[in-house]
Amino acid sequence: MQREYQRVHQHVKVYEVFARKARPEPLRQIGSVVAPDADLAAAYARATYDEERWVEMKIVPKEAITTLWAPGEEVAE
């Protein structure tokens, strides 16, 4: 049976999830979650991306990230 999900929260944010497997490695983006607050985003990130043995995991609201440039955009001189 096909199921359609509907957002139950009125105000949700996208949180980008960053992690690394070993201390010498840099943090890298491994995915994102959608949640109304950082607490729930942390619980979702841990539940969704816990398949690897990460030594560190962080979440950042996507809106807090400033894009300098992106694919398809001209690099600022």
Add this chain to the structure above:
Amino acid sequence: MSIGELVLSLADNKQLLGLRYAEWATRAPSLEADIAAAAMGLDDIGHSRVLLGCLEPLGEDPRAADRENDAGAYLNLPYLDQPWTTWGHFVAANAVLDTAFTAMIQACVEGNLEVLQSRLRKMLMEERYHFLHGRSWLREGIAPEPLEVAWREAVEWFGPPDGEVARLHQEGQLAAGPAELLHRVEERLEMKAPSFEPDWGAWDPRRRRSRPGAIDARTFGMLRGLEERKFMPSGASRGA
């Protein structure tokens, strides 16, 4: 009641909590909540296994032989007897009961029994995410009925002020007694338990509940491995 019986109560409650969480892994209000329900279910079933593994080092195994045939021999709370009918039931259990079990685990870790200090510590890290999940959904608001029932059962599960949990606290096996345990849950959830006086006369000190009843037949069958046998090819046997 011995510390072993209390650990068995924790193990049975966590096993049933894990199974009830898992039942919502395709019914929660969002895909993220589905995944969280599945992950928390796996956590709690795993915690139950670890807790059962502590029984032998603690002394006599308190599991009665009738657990194979009598669903009422399990030490779970009434809240976990039947599948939950609403998301509000999930949230109330996640926020109140799971946090109450975690408060007891913390009291074990901070107590004077080495086996519990060492084996249960990791659970506290995993439970942090159960707590964040439960508290955040609780803040969204749920119907008052499941929340009140969850609080009442948590208070009853901690036991009377002069009961065995209080004695285990006095002996140092637990780092907190019933009043302190309740206070810790209230503090974490930033809310007060509803005021009520449990009927300790009707309370079963072994099952830590006052309401009679037992796990539903299907879940009990699953615990005994009967459900999975339905999917075995005919003629196959366990261990074959």
